[in-house]
Amino acid sequence: MNFAELELLRATAKESIKLRLGEEPSDNFKYHVLVCGGTGCLSIGCQNTLDAFQKAVDSHGLQDSVKVVVTGCMGTCEMGPVITVFPEGYYYCRVQPEDAEEIVSSHLKNGKFVERLCYHAADGSVQARKSDMTFFKKQKRNALRNCGLISQTSLEEYIAMDGYKALAKVLQGMSPQQVVDEVKKSGLRGRGGAGFPTGVKWQFVLDQQADQKYIVCNGDEGDPGAFMDRSVLEDDPYSVIEAMTIGGYAVGASKGFAYIRLEYPRAIDHYNKALCRAREVGLLGNNILGTDFSFDIEIRVGAGAFVCGEETALLASIEGRRGEPRPRPPFPAVSGLFAKPTVINNVESWANICPIIINGGDWYASMGTEKSKGTKVFTLAGKITNTGLVEIPLGLTLREMVEDIGGGVPDGKAFKAAQTGGPSGGCIPAAYLDTPIDYENLAALGSIVGSGGMIIVDEGTCMVDLAKFYLGFTQDESCGKCTPCRIGTKRMLEILERITKGLGKEGDLELLVELANSIKASALCGLGQTAPNPILSTLRYFKDEFEAHIKDKNCPAGVCKMPRKGLKS
Amino acid sequence: MGAECKCNCDQEKKLDALFAQYKGNSNGLIVVMAAIQEVHGYLPKDFLVKTAEELGVPLSDVYGVATFYAAFSLRPRGRHCVNLCLGTACYVKGAPDVQTILEQEMGIKAGNTTEDRRFSLDLVRCLGACGIAPVLTVNGEVYPRMTAEKVNEILAKYE
Numbered sequence: 001m002n003f004a005e006l007e008l009l010r011a012t013a014k015e016s017i018k019l020r021l022g023e024e025p026s027d028n029f030k031y032h033v034l035v036c037g038g039t040g041c042l043s044i045g046c047q048n049t050l051d052a053f054q055k056a057v058d059s060h061g062l063q064d065s066v067k068v069v070v071t072g073c074m075g076t077c078e079m080g081p082v083i084t085v086f087p088e089g090y091y092y093c094r095v096q097p098e099d100a101e102e103i104v105s106s107h108l109k110n111g112k113f114v115e116r117l118c119y120h121a122a123d124g125s126v127q128a129r130k131s132d133m134t135f136f137k138k139q140k141r142n143a144l145r146n147c148g149l150i151s152q153t154s155l156e157e158y159i160a161m162d163g164y165k166a167l168a169k170v171l172q173g174m175s176p177q178q179v180v181d182e183v184k185k186s187g188l189r190g191r192g193g194a195g196f197p198t199g200v201k202w203q204f205v206l207d208q209q210a211d212q213k214y215i216v217c218n219g220d221e222g223d224p225g226a227f228m229d230r231s232v233l234e235d236d237p238y239s240v241i242e243a244m245t246i247g248g249y250a251v252g253a254s255k256g257f258a259y260i261r262l263e264y265p266r267a268i269d270h271y272n273k274a275l276c277r278a279r280e281v282g283l284l285g286n287n288i289l290g291t292d293f294s295f296d297i298e299i300r301v302g303a304g305a306f307v308c309g310e311e312t313a314l315l316a317s318i319e320g321r322r323g324e325p326r327p328r329p330p331f332p333a334v335s336g337l338f339a340k341p342t343v344i345n346n347v348e349s350w351a352n353i354c355p356i357i358i359n360g361g362d363w364y365a366s367m368g369t370e371k372s373k374g375t376k377v378f379t380l381a382g383k384i385t386n387t388g389l390v391e392i393p394l395g396l397t398l399r400e401m402v403e404d405i406g407g408g409v410p411d412g413k414a415f416k417a418a419q420t421g422g423p424s425g426g427c428i429p430a431a432y433l434d435t436p437i438d439y440e441n442l443a444a445l446g447s448i449v450g451s452g453g454m455i456i457v458d459e460g461t462c463m464v465d466l467a468k469f470y471l472g473f474t475q476d477e478s479c480g481k482c483t484p485c486r487i488g489t490k491r492m493l494e495i496l497e498r499i500t501k502g503l504g505k506e507g508d509l510e511l512l513v514e515l516a517n518s519i520k521a522s523a524l525c526g527l528g529q530t531a532p533n534p535i536l537s538t539l540r541y542f543k544d545e546f547e548a549h550i551k552d553k554n555c556p557a558g559v560c561k562m563p564r565k566g567l568k569s
Numbered sequence: 570m571g572a573e574c575k576c577n578c579d580q581e582k583k584l585d586a587l588f589a590q591y592k593g594n595s596n597g598l599i600v601v602m603a604a605i606q607e608v609h610g611y612l613p614k615d616f617l618v619k620t621a622e623e624l625g626v627p628l629s630d631v632y633g634v635a636t637f638y639a640a641f642s643l644r645p646r647g648r649h650c651v652n653l654c655l656g657t658a659c660y661v662k663g664a665p666d667v668q669t670i671l672e673q674e675m676g677i678k679a680g681n682t683t684e685d686r687r688f689s690l691d692l693v694r695c696l697g698a699c700g701i702a703p704v705l706t707v708n709g710e711v712y713p714r715m716t717a718e719k720v721n722e723i724l725a726k727y728e
Contacts, residue, residue, distance in 0.1 A: 040700045043711030077700020225657030227697030304639030320598035322637040381699035455657045481703035
């Protein structure tokens with residue numbers, strides 16, 4: 001494929017999705033019915049809903065005017081199976097196979113939407129179309145721009161949505177330095193958790209002299225409660241492939257690796273299919289789009305080790321070794337994969353690259369706050385009405401996130417805290433609900449943006465137990481290489497286990513803090529350095545809960561099994 | 570569709586091809602072991618020895634990698650792999666109660682296989698399906714919004 005053929009394909013492909021973009025289509029389709037095929041919807045039976053739909057469409061003889069498409073995650077996992085009907089964008093929730101007939105006969109045949117299946121807000125109001133829904137109103141989708149809108153592995157639909165426009169622009173007239181400058185200007189920071197400026201990282205690698213350089217995509221999304229990378233890899237794999245190709249051009253690398261965790265078999269499958277297709281049409285491999293530039297990508301599947309999300313451990317794992325981190329420097333930009341200069345970015349970071357190239361770094365930087373530019377994907381889960389994938393401009397307040405987008409805490413319970421950043425992060429209590437969400441503010445509160453997991457907990461959650469859960473996780477996933485992490489987290493966990501069994505004693509909290517600070521200061525990698533964060537942050541805001549466990553042998557939330565009152569243990 | 574080959578010969582061939590591809594190349598260690606695990610359900614000792622010889626890696630290193638990653642098992646697994654997600658969302662929505670019942674019903678602790686090799690029970694860290702927590706999977710089949718009450722009914726489906 002060359003540049004002209006790409007544009008020709010885009011023109012035809014665009015015609016077939018115009019209806020979804022609110023434009024007048026030139027074909028005969030009057031409706032596009034998009035069925036969410038994300039992992040959440042799949043596991044609650046969207047396949048049966050899809051089959052029923054297809055059948056109903058056929059039995060009404062509408063196959064020439066109604067197109068049924070399976071897409072990736074639309075973002076509202078709690079409401080699945082979800083269906084969107086375009087052109088208007090009517091959003092149907094929890095659609096069972098037996099509802100298909102009604103939607104087809106009422107909506108698709110007679111133009112009357114089915115109100116009972118639309119989203120009902122907590123106040124009882126009906127938000128029928130996607131554009132009416134508070135869940136979507138405050139979002140701004142860059143990394144998730146195509147998720148839930150196009151068929152997951154269709155190259156044509158990807159190209160119709162401006163796919164490969166960025167690569168064409170780069171190859172037709174941007175120097176590597178110009179590409180790096182654009183990414184720098186955007187202010188994009190690593191979305192995997194560390195938040196290091198992506199453009200600066202690229203510059204380091206561009207400046208290195210080497211016979212071989214590498215591009216790596218970190219898809220080892222291990223933080224419990226975070227699943228944005230899975231969604232991007234499953235639902236929009238080409239956006240990552242195209243971005244990695246651009247990265248290869250920008251820093252002078254001809255080879256890339258995508259490291260995807262084993263627990264995401266569909267992501268591996270979709271990404272692999274996309275790789276094959278891109279190779280087939282000359283968008284990957286030798287002489288891409290007829291130019292001198294060659295680049296290819298290989299998939300490496302993780303083998304179930306959380307620590308491999310740490311960059312040096314991940315590189316060791318690609319090389320076939322135990323995924324143990326090593327001290328930095330040298331940083332991967334200087335000596336990375338196979339000791340060559342390597343750009344390693346997270347999936348979501350990659351997913352932001354193409355829009356930045358197309359619209360310019362300034363455009364991206366115009367979103368977000370002064371120091372935290374752009375948009376970030378969060379996974380809203382736990383005790384919240386609307387769970388799912390949410391992409392917001394940084395700077396939105398936590399309250400907007402919880403109340404407007406999330407629809408509040410269900411069952412009339414009170415919001416207690418938002419846990420962000422997974423096992424490396426911390427919690428934010430109700431008093432700080434009006435804090436704008438960005439890297440700086442969350443850090444000041446003792447938490448982090450991290451990879452974007454956001455778990456909402458209500459009054460029924462014991463914060464001591466939650467802290468114990470996170471520490472149990474990091475302790476279990478500690479690779480064992482350095483002493484502070486291997487033994488320090490174990491000792492901390494033992495103390496927490498005692499406390500949650502009602503066997504805590506005076507001095508425990510001081511010891512926890514002392515251990516926490518020593519581990520933070522001396523652990524080898526990010527896993528260990530951040531492991532104490534959930535404890536320190538919980539101690540900061542919920543010290544009274546710890547004290548109730550220790551002094552009164554009482555779990556205020558009623559979660560921990562305490563010895564009966566009056567018994568000495 | 571023609572008659573399907575019941576033996577693993579195709580997969581064995583795939584393994585041989587991998588051995589050939591990574592001959593003398595330690596970088597392929599995880600790729601090769603993942604393939605062995607896929608074909609045999611675990612890593613039989615003979616194959617670890619073969620891997621060491623073919624790739625030119627000390628057997629101790631092969632063992633080191635095999636025991637480092639949670640996906641690799643040195644013992645045969647059960648016919649049905651039951652994975653309970655213990656990610657944060659699942660945890661706060663009641664996965665620990667489901668774990669208790671699963672362990673009770675199977676008579677084993679998580680991380681083990683029942684004596685009749687009917688079930689292997691593992692706790693996994695976040696399957697990324699937090700919207701439908703707590704999540705249980707059996708042989709990859711996803712069971713959303715698990716409760717302790719649903720456990721028996723689901724296990725009964727797998728003989």
